[in-house]
Amino acid sequence: MPWQEEARRLTEMKTYRTHLMVCAGTGCVSCGSLNLKERLESELKDRGLSDEVKVVITGCNGFCAEGPIMVVYPEGIFYKKLTPDDIPFLVEEHFLKGRPVEKFLYTGPAIKEKVPLLKDIPFFRHQVLRALRNRGLIDAENIDEYIARDGYAALSKVLFSMTPEEVIQEVKTSGLRGRGGAGFPTGLKWEEGRRYDSFPKYVICNGDEGDPGAFMDRSVLEADPHSVLEGMTICGYALDAHQGHIYVRAEYPLAIHRLNIAIEQAKNYGLLGKDILGSGFDFDISIYPGAGAFVCGESTALMYSLEGKRGMPRIKPPRSTEAGLWGQPTVLNNVETFANVPAILLKGGQWFASLGTEGSKGTKVFALTGTVSNVGLIEVPMGTRLRTIVYDIGGGIPDKREFKAVQIGGPSGACLPTNLLDIEVDFDSLDEAGAMMGSGGLVVMNDSTCMVDTARFFTDFSVDESCGKCVPCRVGMKVMLNILNRIAEGKGEMEDIERLERLGHHIKESSHCGLGKTAPNPVLSTIRYFRKEYEAHIQEKRCPALVCVDLIQFRVNAERCKMCGLCKKACPMDAITWEKKTPAAIHLEKCVRCRSCIQACKFNAIE
């Protein structure tokens, strides 16, 4: 029988003196971490260390910028950017002779000394891991390692010592709010779902992560799939539901692969399926790969998609908790929300609520990307200042550039400027600032980013992804995009700013679903915080960040030109002439306005 075979394997488990945790999140895998693993294993074998040193494949470690990453335990030493050719030296020096290899250790911006230990690296030091509690510490494809870290302990506690009402009360006490973006109180949603006496009921996990630059859900699913399965099963028990669905993007093959393995293992152990742990409670989970429509992240559209229909939102009420999938009571939560659930039930709602702010408890996972030194996946307590996230964890802005804005919440979110860096990030403060938590994408932008262009990018995205059901979103967003295009081409009028604001507010108020209600946010927030930049485009026909090509003259400022010739090297059209000791010159008849010279110039000499 399956689990007894597992048990036999367990008794054969060996003690190793060292564990090498090789990151195999999507980021590190694409940097070649699996080759690293192979080379490590063969090298350890050649050196006769296979019985002493174990190689473990983990999910995303978080510090994607430094990948491929390997962490060595028990010491906790952090190696970065390893290649297979580094392995023989590393194995001999560190794993045989016990000398950590300095050249592979971390050194950061503003840090001269090498930092050997993971826990001392600023990127990790400021983080608090709850949803990501197992990241980098377990083999995501091995259920036993999840169990060893208290996995499924919450489920057994719930099944044998708590009533569904007590479970819901505990979640309410925790103050957990939906991590998918809107921040609806999770306990309240579960209570609603339990209230309706119509069976069967469904539990859905929303893994349709579509924001540009966001990869929180993917990382959780890749690093710790069992935590999501356990959270969903607990939710099922609270609702008296027996079927769960995970709706996950088909573009996440590794996440789907690991989920499949996890579900298989859980079934073998009887932690999913009939009569879980002998409690009499049945629960099953299936995976549904979505075809990648942004609007399918909206709960009702997602449910239609699950039913095999076209993914379009419908009018609420009735809420999904009353009539959701197949018209039955359904609770839909985000991946990260479910990942938080087991810890809440095990340690108590009070414990969870001890971190965070008045209205937002616990922690939040963010995907930190853009022009920031430490790109990666982070988890911080609610209420952490943006400044801490960008400068302490993110390591600040590289290439001697200046911070300009941070885009939070993707196409539903906003660009927040420098004077809001001290904002304490939670659901309510972001709402006040005209932004939105969204699912947690955080894109840092430096001074070479044009805010009109940024607004245009996100508006273009929303126009593409609008399902077309309601007029405000379908037509209104397109009109906004046309106006933005006009401004970026230098044909804007001052009245356009007001038009954008008026139209934006109308769209927010009258759109059908969350997509339309939030789609104007990028435009409205950039007007609110960077109005001068819009005015420069319209009145002076000038793009201060030199991004909008129609407003760039492509002329060399002879005073600023240091005559270095970098622009000439960068120009793919040979449109630049330059000799030593003379300023460069751009010949507009050959220039195709590709901006290569602007990017190459270190002195802002091209206007």
Next chain:
Amino acid sequence: MAKLTVEDLKRIKEEVRSTTVLREGGFRARINIHMGTCGIAAGARKLMSIVLKEIEEKKINDVMVTTSGCAGLCSREPMATVEILGTPPVKYCDLNEEKMKEIFIHHVLDGKIVEAYALARGSETTY
């Protein structure tokens, strides 16, 4: 079909945790085997094997095993340093498997230094 019970779950947790706990920190003691060329030539690998075997058999989960390079005293290899955290480390020399086992039982588990094999207190710095 027979499935896991709550007791099975707890058993798996305990057994697996004893092999993965080294990732979590919180160690009580550290054994450092000196693995320079001299140490390896004198038989340090055997010391390593016997230590790992003891840990495995006795299901110890609060002892860290590390290696380090040559301690500079090649004639007294194989050597090992035992450190009960919070107390000064003790260096042992001229070891063999039996002596190592003795040290493991008396010093690492019981906290009593085996003076007969001890060379000195103190250790070179390792991470």
